[in-house]
Each structure stands twice: as structure tokens, then as C-alpha cells.
Amino acid sequence: IGATIGATSSERALAGRDEAEARGRAYVLLAELLARGPTAELMGPASASPALAAAIAGRELDELAADHQHVFGFSVPPLEGLFLDADAGAGGESAARVRETYAAIGYRVDPTQDEPEHLATELRALAVLSGAEADALEDDKRVVVAELRRLQARLLDAHLLRWLPIFSAAARRVGRPFPSALVRQIEQLVRMHRDALGDADAREPGPALGETLDLDDPELDLRDIARFLTTPARAGVFLGRGDIARVGRAFRLPRGFGGRALMMQHLLRAAARFDTLAELTAALVAIVDESDAQLRSWGACADPWRARASATREALARLGRAASLPDREVPG
Template sequence: MSELPSSAEAALARGRLYGVLARLLLRGLDADTLGQLRALDGWLLEAPDSAPDLDELAAAHHRVFQLELHPYAGVFTSLEARAGARDAELLAHFGRAGFRPRLDDVGADHLGVALACASFLSAALGEALEDGRPAVAAQLGRQLAALLDEGVLAHLPALVAAGEELRARDGAAGVALWVRALEAALELAAEHRHGLRLRLELPPARGPASLAGAKPPALDAPDTDLRAIVDYLLCPARAGLLLTRTDIAGLGRRHDLPRGFGARATTLLNLLRAAAEFGALAPVLDSLGELAARRRLTMVGWAERLELGRAIAPWLVALDTLAVTASAMGEGASWAEHALALDEQAPR
């Protein structure tokens, strides 16, 4: 998608695109939104003139956004890796904008809510330009840049990277549609933010500050057990990536290791425990390092193509640290034995 020109009409058009993406992420695809996509020359649709199975797409929407990708800023940028952990910051942005979303089913730090606010602000900016109020338009532009930095671009690259990995493993039409929506959101927000930077002489989009202080577990610490490793790997702000259920299942299948059922923390712990017991920890961690390398390569491409170097830099540092940590864990046979012994002593 090429960058829209700086004009009232372009701001209003951009606001409509944000609005469509927000509805898709929050509610899925219904007949009304399908009509909007077709009016946009079939944007995001593989076959614009066909009749998609809305029930199938709804099931895929639930799987992708409830079970796999978790599109909340707090999941990615807080050390708790928790949805809602960034609610206060996002609500402050919404309050300054005069945007009052309904939050019956989602937290304020849901990506769809941030995109809805971007739609609201873009529409207001377009109206200010139409009315010949450049100072108001500039203020709205600065608000948009701050919102995009904190509520969208701080975590969306890592979210989309996980989504593209999911699509590569599962090419179902429903999964592909929702990943395309995320990719479109990243391109739209990145190009918009770059345009705001040029027009308003702003600094580049910045990455999440929380990643700077995130550290991996100390492998030589006496209390570093397998649970500590799981906590690290499942915290994107520490590990630099989101490990999905499908990622964990893929590691288990690749190395023929049991992982059981349940939450990601349970299945990943079971997988690492089995790997340690059967002497397969090193190859599992090598595979994890390969996954991290793929995510890194994807994000480096975006940093260059979408002018997101500063926003993505903290994620690259975290991924590099993960690669070093995984290599050290795989080579440390004595550490693995100690961690497994601690794990066996812990209450189940």
C-alpha cells in the first residue's frame, strides 16, 4: 500500500481503513464489513467476488486471536506478558483524544481498540484540514503519532511475525485472512507514522522501553529451573517473540516429544521436561534458535522497508539474546541436569 498524500481527503480515507481493520480484529467478518472490503476493490480478500464461509472465518478468528496470537499490547510489552497490562497507558491516549470506546469484551490495550482510536483521530484530522485549521490538525497529528508508537507499532511487528509463522504452518483460508489483516495494519500504521514524522518533524517511531530492562534467566543461578525457562520463553518482552500453541506443537512433532494438553505454559514445560529426560534438549533448543532467526529476518526486512528501525531495534536485541541463551542452555549438560532435578522436586 503506497503512502497516502497529505490532504483532508487522504486523512479521511486513512481513517476509514483504520476503521475497517479495527472492526475486523474486534468482531471478525460480517456481511457489512465484507461489503466494505469489496468496495475497496476486494482489499484483503483472495477472491473478492466469491461468497466466503462466514462461519468458517469466525472460527478461524477465534482460534487466531483468542488461542494463538493474543493481540494485546500488554502481552507483548509488559514483563507480565498479560492482556490489559497496558490499559492505563492506552486509556490515557484515548482520553486525550476524546475517544470513548466500549470495552465490554476486550481490554483497552487490544490492537483493534487502538486502531479504532486511530480511525477516530484520522477523521478529526481530516475535518480540521477541511476547515482550514492547520494548528489543530498538527496537534491531532502529534496525538496520532504518540498513539501509533505506544498502542500499535511498539508490538505489532512481533505480533505479525508470529502470525506469518502461523500462516506458514497452517495455510487455511481463515488463518490467512486474519494474518493479512495484521500485515495491512502494520503497513498502514508504519507508512502513516513515517509521513507524520516528515510533515511534523517528529522523531522516528520508538520501540517499547520495557524490552531494554528485560533479561534472560541466569543459568548459573541455583534456582533456575525449567519453569524459569518457560516463564522467559513465554514473555515476548524478554524473549523477543511470541511462542504460539502451534509453535510449541511444531517443536514437539519435529523432535517426537510429548507435550500433553493445556495452556502454553503447561505444554512447553512438558516438552522441555521430556527433552531433558531423553537427552534431546540441545536439538529442541537449536530448533527454537532457528525459529528466532526466522522472526529476526522478517523483522529486519520490515525495519528497512517500512522505516521502522528504531521501533524494531529492541526486538532484535531480545532475539539475539534469546539465540545466545538457547545456545548456552543446549550446551550446558550440567545445567540441564540441575534444572530437571529442581523441576522434579517442585510440587506438581
């Protein structure tokens, strides 16, 4: 600390440059690991992180790759729209918004290789901005540095910090060591980065989440409930195929195949039929609680998710007390 206080402005600029440069390299590595999965080429750099090295130790590359695909390809795809859009889908409003942000900050996306709303693409954009900041610091261009930091804060506040907390909770809940360690590293870097930026830009409000579940609606049926529970922007929690399958196995309830909403409807229907609705909803509440426990450390940026999860918890408790549920098919 004393060395920092006594440092000249030039020395502080060099330290800041080194920090921005290192941060940019870290973003590149994490983006590559997330997008490509563990490869022989990436294992060396990844092992420089003690957390990633521990998750890699003693495991074959094929096993690591299978875990990566299971978590990020099947269970919890790292796509902004899946968590923030009203239809819980990709390529919609969130994709359009992030494209606009990229254009505003001067980041070009290769449409043939990168999905704009993919977490890896957002990390790459932060890597480019961090690298540009390092160059500006080396050249002592203070106005440019301030603008680059403002753009970094904008990308973090308008995008990553709106959905990274809920994505991270869902991905870590799957329980595969390497993907969990990777997500934790992304979390730590993003949070340290935003803290270092301070008030580089006014922090934007959290995500505007969708409608809650109105159990008093006379038109409400199983399809509506299933869609609500599998839409993170409404339920405040991400329920993946693995979550649905695990709960179904626990109570020996069929859940069928298809999308998450259809699987959830099959699960609810079976629970109502076999008088295990209270047990099923209690299990779903436990998942909500587990997700919420991981959100606590995120502070204000997770408050909208936590408030919505609280409402969902209450709705599930009421649902568990219901004698019957009106049914309707979910289109495949």
C-alpha cells in the same frame, strides 16, 4: 508530482483531507475485521482490498471465521500487555498506560465492549483522530491539524509501534491466509501513516524489555526457563501454543495442556529426558530466526526486539549443550 507542486494551499488541504478521511475509514474496517472476524456484512468492503480479496476467494465464511478465531482468539491474541508486560498478561501495566493515553488524546472507550489494550481499540482511536484531522483540514484549522497529528504520532509511538512488529511476526507465522493478509494490511497502513506524519512528535524510544535469561544463575530451573521463553518482553519472540505444539510433534515429545509456560516446561522436561534437548533448542532457534527475519523491515522500532532475540538465540544454543536441566513445577 508536478500537479502537487503546482497546487494551491487550498487544493493541498483538500487532498490532505481526502487522505485523512480515507485513512480513517480504512482503520475502521480493519478494526472491525480484527475484532469481529469476517462477517457477511464486512466481506464486501474487505474485498475492495486486492490482498484481502485474494485471501477470501474460494473460501466459505465459516472457514474464514474459524481461521480468525484460531489465530486471534487462540494462538496470538492481539493484546498489548501480552507482548509488553513482564507477566505476559492482559489487564496490567500496558492496559493502564493505554487508558492514560486515550484520556490524553480525548478518546473514550466503551468498557462494556472494548478492551483498551486490544489492537482493534487502538486502531479505532486512530480512526477517530484521522476523521477529526480531515474535518480540521476542510475547515483550514491548521493549529488543530498540527495538534491532531501530534496526538496520532503519540498513540503510534507510545503503543502500536512498540508491539505491532512482534505481534505481526507471530500472527503471520501461524500461516492462515486471511488473518495473515489482515495483519499485513494493518502493518502497511500503520507504517504509511507514521511515515506521513514525519516529525509530528519526537519518536519515543522502543519498549523497555524485561530481564534476559541468566543461565549461570544457580537457582535457575525449568520453570524459570519456560517462563522466560514464553514472555515476549524478555525473550524478544512470541512462542504461541501452536509453535510449542508443532515442535513437540516434530520430535514426538509430550507438551501437555494449560498455559504456554506450562506447555513449554513439559516440552523442555521431555526433551531432557529423551536426549533431544539439542534438537529442541535448535527448532526454537529456527522460530526466533523466522520472527527476526520479519522484524528486519520495521527499522528502528524493532531494534529492541531484535537485540533481545539475539540474546535468546545465544541462550538457547547454550541450553542445547546442557547435559541436564534442574526441574520444578510451574503452577497451573
